[in-house]
Amino acid sequence: MSAVLQSARRILAILSKELAQLRRDRSTLGMVIMIPLIQLMLFGYAINTNVRNIPAVLVDQANTGLSRVLSQTIEATRVVRFTERTLDITAAQDAIVEGRVRAAFIIPPDLSQRVARSGSVGAGLATPPSTDEQTSRPVAQWVVDGSDTMIAGAIKGLGAMPLTELLRKPANRTTPTFAVALFFNPEQRTAINIVPGLVAVILTMTMVMFTSAAIVRERERGNMEMLINTPVRPLELMLGKIIPYIGIGLVQTTIILLLGHLIFGVPLHGSLFALAAATLAFIGASLALGLVLSTIASNQLQAMQMTVFILLPSILLSGFMFPYEGMPVPAQYIAEVLPATHFMRAIRAVMLRDAGLMQIAGDTLWLLGLMLVGLLIASLRFKKRLD
Numbered sequence: 001m002s003a004v005l006q007s008a009r010r011i012l013a014i015l016s017k018e019l020a021q022l023r024r025d026r027s028t029l030g031m032v033i034m035i036p037l038i039q040l041m042l043f044g045y046a047i048n049t050n051v052r053n054i055p056a057v058l059v060d061q062a063n064t065g066l067s068r069v070l071s072q073t074i075e076a077t078r079v080v081r082f083t084e085r086t087l088d089i090t091a092a093q094d095a096i097v098e099g100r101v102r103a104a105f106i107i108p109p110d111l112s113q114r115v116a117r118s119g120s121v122g123a124g125l126a127t128p129p130s131t132d133e134q135t136s137r138p139v140a141q142w143v144v145d146g147s148d149t150m151i152a153g154a155i156k157g158l159g160a161m162p163l164t165e166l167l168r169k170p171a172n173r174t175t176p177t178f179a180v181a182l183f184f185n186p187e188q189r190t191a192i193n194i195v196p197g198l199v200a201v202i203l204t205m206t207m208v209m210f211t212s213a214a215i216v217r218e219r220e221r222g223n224m225e226m227l228i229n230t231p232v233r234p235l236e237l238m239l240g241k242i243i244p245y246i247g248i249g250l251v252q253t254t255i256i257l258l259l260g261h262l263i264f265g266v267p268l269h270g271s272l273f274a275l276a277a278a279t280l281a282f283i284g285a286s287l288a289l290g291l292v293l294s295t296i297a298s299n300q301l302q303a304m305q306m307t308v309f310i311l312l313p314s315i316l317l318s319g320f321m322f323p324y325e326g327m328p329v330p331a332q333y334i335a336e337v338l339p340a341t342h343f344m345r346a347i348r349a350v351m352l353r354d355a356g357l358m359q360i361a362g363d364t365l366w367l368l369g370l371m372l373v374g375l376l377i378a379s380l381r382f383k384k385r386l387d
Helices: 002-024 024-048 063-074 088-098 111-116 147-161 189-214 215-222 224-229 235-262 273-295 300-317 328-335 339-353 357-384
Strands: 054-060 080-086 103-107 140-145 178-183
Touching: 002 140, 002 357, 024 147, 024 300, 024 357, 054 063, 063 080, 063 103, 063 111, 080 088, 080 103, 088 103, 088 140, 088 224, 088 235, 088 339, 140 147, 147 178, 189 215, 189 235, 189 273, 189 339, 215 300, 235 357, 273 300, 273 328, 273 339, 273 357, 300 328, 300 339, 328 339, 339 357
Parallel strands: 054 080, 054 103, 140 178
Antiparallel strands: 103 140
């Protein structure tokens, strides 16, 4: 019995010591609480698989009262939101390529005649009768960015949208209400959308992780005093830390894209120059972000835990798994800060939509800005620690 009590006391002593260490290590204690809290908020609040408010461009070539009612009826579904209006179909397609919108709704000049002949809406507005299936045609057309299969699925759902309430006539199912044309991924293959996104996720995981432990590793290995005594400046040290990993990031990108093309048939429609520019900017931004974390963390364990804070929202909010358009506005603001969100847009635009460097300039410049700000912050914090 005495031996059991002594064993219990030893266990309690170890338990007390571990709790004291955990209490003093406030960073780890904070992450123990924050990680499940963030996951709960992300999955419960920000993640929404019901795609709503997809940005679209309206091409109203009819410009009549009927066409305006039709577009308002479409917006009332809340599946799409017309953020742009134009009469030029080419301009609408350019907006899709640039990523400003995900679809274009084209109302033809002969809308009234199509409605009169359409068996699907049956307006009964004029002769020939609305049940004339041979002359029946869709009343309008959707042109959709099919590279995102969830977006394409939501728009395709509007293709058979009944307009019976609008036009007060029972629907005839022989002709779809709207024609739907899927650009960039007409077969709706998931790999087409996933493989470019995987580049962003894998680079975020590896690049941030590599450099997040860079400074604390020097401290734990006892190399910090030697670095302090050398003439190297903080910014030179930071650049020296990230340059080797830029090459590693490019090798990883090449492997993923090459295997994606050989195994899954993922195409590269855009230029290699635009792809390389966006990739280099993203690698630099991720490495700089890791360096900032490295100057905050006091040991490698904390650095790894902080990496989770970046990786988790990068996967869930960047548009890799769930449509960006389906997220609430506050979650979109958080996503805009993450490098993965901008690279996800850029690489999909170049690979799938044949976008050029000018069309991804906004996202690329944002990544370059993040890289410069990250390097500056890391350099300032490193210098402060040396003092």
